[in-house]
Amino acid sequence: MNRTRRAMSAMVAAGALVLLAACGGSDSDGNNDGSSDGAAASGEVEVFTWWAEGSEKAGLDALVGVFNDQYPDIKFVNGAVAGGAGSDAKNVLASRLQTNDPPGTFQAHAGAELTDYINNGQIEDLTQMYEDNGWNEYFPQTLLDRLEQDGKIYSVPSNIHRANVVWANPAVLEDAGVDPKATYASLDEWIADLQKIKAAGSIPLSIATDWTQVHLFETVLLADLGADGYNGLWDGTTDWAGAEVGAALEDYQTLFELTNQDRQSLDWPDATQLVIDGDAAFNVMGDWAVAAFEEQGKKLGTDYLAYPVPGTDGVFDFLADSFTLPVGAPDPATTEAWLSTVASPEGQTAFNMKKGSIPANIEADTSGFGDYQQTAIDSYANDDIVSSLAHGAAAPISWLTDITSAVAKYGSTGDLGGFQDDLAAAAERNAG
Structure with missing residues (x-):
């Protein structure tokens, strides 16, 4: 990574910490006490996915490894539900959202799949988070166009397939x-x-x-x-x-x-x-x-x-896998920490290397990616x-x-x- 890109990465990381500081942490009752910043964020985050086996689980495990390095005081809770293309997971998730029992974050395909969650008021607008962290500069415009719904962005992509x-x-x-x-x-x-x-x-x-x-x-x-x-x-x-x-x-x-x-x-x-x-x-x-x-x-x-x-x-x-901030998430600060790892070049390199997809973040290091992935990068x-x-x-x-x-x-x-x-x-x- 050249000097300019390293400087930009530092600015993005700093933005993530400022945002998390603004959101604060949660006490044992799940209430915001405003006392923690990103570096000191603690608690836990349940990450709900359908990545329960094979290369999908390997990718998730690699992403969790980066998350643990970046946020060692936050406990990762694996909420994966097995089932091809997420059909079983989506049914479980729908039930949880309807009963006001959202996970810390859930996996969803970027694009029109989010429409129902948006219309039902079940996920938060992340547009300001993109602005604060400079992510609009790190994701290609062709992807940002597909993330937007009525000019707003509601998820953070982990990859492109x-x-x-x-x-x-x-x-x-x-x-x-x-x-x-x-x-x-x-x-x-x-x-x-x-x-x-x-x-x-x-x-x-x-x-x-x-x-x-x-x-x-x-x-x-x-x-x-x-x-x-x-x-x-x-x-x-x-x-x-x-x-x-x-x-x-x-x-x-x-x-x-x-x-x-x-x-x-x-x-x-x-x-x-x-x-x-x-x-x-x-x-x-x-x-x-x-x-x-x-x-x-x-x-x-x-x-x-x-x-x-x-x-x-x-x-x-x-298509792209992405992560959301559900309305009523137990601890928004720990969710936002997870989203920051998902967006980061380090998280995207580790995750996509294992999953077979290509990074959404243009700053991710793809030099070690396989022959097929290199063709996908060129095609995209x-x-x-x-x-x-x-x-x-x-x-x-x-x-x-x-x-x-x-x-x-x-x-x-x-x-x-x-x-x-x-x-x-x-x-x-x-x-x-």
């Missing part, structure tokens, strides 16, 4: 007579090779339970509609009942028929493992999957391949950016819930016309 990634096992491709070096300009070209793999007796495309199917579905929409058409799904300029969406649904139907039959009994790590073990050729999953390959000693370009979903090259399907800087549906950036929770129900229903019935009707009805109910 890419959703539109294909993971492939080159040995399975070769065995099926498919060139591992092949590139695909469209879904049609990719489907032709998937059908070759099916004929050779391997699983062409692995998926898992409902949310992973929504994940695949959003990448099909992005591939067939393009970035502008995909964005139009959320601002009303693309018709969910129209012919373009109908054509995308037909491609989704074709892909769905090329997936594993046991999908409903699996979660994403299981579907990814099918590719790692050579039981499946391809998997579409966000780039948190890279940690699963690397943890098992697999090398990019040799043991596995990773590239944008066919038809989406040049587009970065964005240069590609068109769209917001992920399955991971909370594109649509509020209520809309995502309706789409997930439609995807799950289609998986059971195979009724493509009914699928599009359900999606159009969901848009009519939820579009603002």
Whole structure:
């Protein structure tokens, strides 16, 4: 880090301490006594996440290590609830918020997912915290634009993930007579090779339970509609009942028929493992999957391949994990200490190194990041950016819930016309 950046880092750290001093600490009854500053902050903070296993837990553990170094007098309380994409955790959290029992902070996807919490008055506006700490200078504008809701910011991002990634096992491709070096300009070209793999007796495309199917579905929409058409799904300029969406649904139907039959009994790590073990050729999953390959000693370009979903090259399907300050948090000072660690270059480097994502803070040191992560850093800087549906950036929770129900229903019935009707009805109910 150069001298100017070191000076800026010192200013940010100082700002965090001043803010925490202003917030004060809590006594044993949970009341603000105004007596502590950031360096002396004490007490505990319950951090509510769905990072309970695998690379997600490894990332959280690394972040907690930095937090313990920065705030040794604050006890970290792990409130993790297991469940793919946070579905179980979100249900538990909703119950706690409704009964006025919020954790110190909770994980949420940055973007539209926060809308319901904001409208329900359940999370605090952090805009002033950004101003006081200089974070507007540390997060790229493309990210800040996606964090804002009506000109305010309500969460602190810990990372940036890419959703539109294909993971492939080159040995399975070769065995099926498919060139591992092949590139695909469209879904049609990719489907032709998937059908070759099916004929050779391997699983062409692995998926898992409902949310992973929504994940695949959003990448099909992005591939067939393009970035502008995909964005139009959320601002009303693309018709969910129209012919373009109908054509995308037909491609989704074709892909769905090329997936594993046991999908409903699996979660994403299981579907990814099918590719790692050579039981499946391809998997579409966000780039948190890279940690699963690397943890098992697999090398990019040799043991596995990773590239944008066919038809989406040049587009970065964005999501970010972030943390909030709930209204009524037991001790806002300890929560704000946690948020300061999440935002810090040190916290972001440690966390993202383990999780497979890339830092949101541009001052984080990425020199030791792996080959895949370096490609993601380059892509985020240069590609068109769209917001992920399955991971909370594109649509509020209520809309995502309706789409997930439609995807799950289609998986059971195979009724493509009914699928599009359900999606159009969901848009009519939820579009603002």
